[in-house]
Amino acid sequence: MKFTVNTPGATRQRTACAIVAIYSDGVLSDTAKALDKASGGMITGVINNRDIRGQAGETLFLTHTGKLPCKRILLVGLGTAGKLDQRGFRKAARAAFSALGKGGYANAISFLGLEAVSDADAYRKTRIAVELWHETSYRFTTMKSAPSPEASRLKSIGLACETGDKRKARLALKHATAIAGGVALARDLGNLPPNICTPDYLVKRAQAIGRTSKKLRVTALRAADLRKLRMGALLAVTQGSELPPRFIVLQYRGTAAKTKPVVLVGKGITFDSGGISIKPGAAMDEMKYDMCGGASVLGVMQAAAELDLPLNLVGIVPACENMPSGTATRPGDIVRTMSGQTVEILNTDAEGRLILCDALTYAQRFKPAVLIDIATLTGACLIALGRVRSGLLSNSDELADALLGAGQNAGDRAWRLPLDEEYGELLKSPFADVANIGGRDAGTITAAAFLARFVGKTSWAHLDIAGTAWVQGSNKGGTGRPVPLLMEYLLQSV
Ligand code: BES
Ligand code: MN
Ligand code: ZN
Numbered sequence: 001m002k003f004t005v006n007t008p009g010a011t012r013q014r015t016a017c018a019i020v021a022i023y024s025d026g027v028l029s030d031t032a033k034a035l036d037k038a039s040g041g042m043i044t045g046v047i048n049n050r051d052i053r054g055q056a057g058e059t060l061f062l063t064h065t066g067k068l069p070c071k072r073i074l075l076v077g078l079g080t081a082g083k084l085d086q087r088g089f090r091k092a093a094r095a096a097f098s099a100l101g102k103g104g105y106a107n108a109i110s111f112l113g114l115e116a117v118s119d120a121d122a123y124r125k126t127r128i129a130v131e132l133w134h135e136t137s138y139r140f141t142t143m144k145s146a147p148s149p150e151a152s153r154l155k156s157i158g159l160a161c162e163t164g165d166k167r168k169a170r171l172a173l174k175h176a177t178a179i180a181g182g183v184a185l186a187r188d189l190g191n192l193p194p195n196i197c198t199p200d201y202l203v204k205r206a207q208a209i210g211r212t213s214k215k216l217r218v219t220a221l222r223a224a225d226l227r228k229l230r231m232g233a234l235l236a237v238t239q240g241s242e243l244p245p246r247f248i249v250l251q252y253r254g255t256a257a258k259t260k261p262v263v264l265v266g267k268g269i270t271f272d273s274g275g276i277s278i279k280p281g282a283a284m285d286e287m288k289y290d291m292c293g294g295a296s297v298l299g300v301m302q303a304a305a306e307l308d309l310p311l312n313l314v315g316i317v318p319a320c321e322n323m324p325s326g327t328a329t330r331p332g333d334i335v336r337t338m339s340g341q342t343v344e345i346l347n348t349d350a351e352g353r354l355i356l357c358d359a360l361t362y363a364q365r366f367k368p369a370v371l372i373d374i375a376t377l378t379g380a381c382l383i384a385l386g387r388v389r390s391g392l393l394s395n396s397d398e399l400a401d402a403l404l405g406a407g408q409n410a411g412d413r414a415w416r417l418p419l420d421e422e423y424g425e426l427l428k429s430p431f432a433d434v435a436n437i438g439g440r441d442a443g444t445i446t447a448a449a450f451l452a453r454f455v456g457k458t459s460w461a462h463l464d465i466a467g468t469a470w471v472q473g474s475n476k477g478g479t480g481r482p483v484p485l486l487m488e489y490l491l492q493s494v
Pocket of ligand 1: 272274290347349350351352376377378379380382437438443466467
């Protein structure tokens, strides 16, 4: 898709489709007023007919636009005039772009960005529009033998903004394009089946990202390397699988070598059967998305390199399968982690924390300024927060606040859960230093409390994306979250 930043002037611009805002109770945006006047009352006509009311997210195509230079008008409701906020703007833009994508024309101009949004400036409105276009037009078709007939024919979208906002809008377009690319990559990886999206496959994709920038270095350790590093917890998870584990490290150097990096660690379980503590059969296929934390790390690395961000960033993706077999870890096994702490594995389905704890220990060698892990870690997080907000747990108020704010701005929200020491006591084991599960209570928190034992004094945050990385239902698939949150955080910190 080719996006351009245009100036206003709705009545003068030739386009196959002008996307135009209206509000509840027949209130017209300035653009709608101009087109209404030029067309002799076309828009007021349909409003008086009650074909559209202006509610947030309503859409209506007007054709037969007569002498107007736009062949069609896509009217979009933005709700009550004077009350438009980011949430309403997103809702309307999402509806507009899904309607637009179904049309068969080559180009369009959106005038929605000219509307005042209480908590969004021209930069933010452009970001939202471009990212939502990519979100709504995304299709996962690589596994189908025939190309999808519903692919949109749209080639270019103009984004109208005030003349003085052009520079801001162009910057937003650049940011949004890179972020949308990272989101699409993460969605693709989440959607790919587990027989294709294996640990080795993730390595190939990481290496492809590495080739996009001279500032990126990608390495991928193998089982023998992990044994040398004494990553006993990670090795315990992978030992039931026929597929070899890989441990992917992407280093992006965008500024002076002495500047401490942001280190991201993403869970890369390419299929989670539960292991010997096997999961029930229903919807087990969805456990192919248990690598979405890792996928989001790859998405962020790709986007950060594309934007040439002036910071140092390390992405770590421990990747393996969790399978039952005669060589699999048994409930009751005790293993020694890379940190030296021993873990009693009471449930082999609590495998994410086992691969992450060794990855977090490994991460310390980069002397992180901040350390953030991202994982589809607990079903309990789905129970607590559903699919709206990611779970956020942290040992640093400053980092937690920055991430919460970034999520809010990016429309990729998180919610902080507590991490009092008492929760860690639920992980006591009579036989080892710690057990890998706590019990039914506070499952998301005890998982994070387990991880906290491996980060020392480093400023650390954990994002549990079990609920947010995936949508269910007829539209099921990866969401690419929390790439927008993480990119927002990085953009804020440079
Ligand atoms: N990958 C799952 C968590 C998960 C569940 C992600 C549902 C997405 C949707 C994780 O490895 C897991 O199995 N966790 C267990 C932990 C339990 C055994 C303490 C869980 O949540 O049931
Ligand atoms: Mn599991
Ligand atoms: Zn898992």
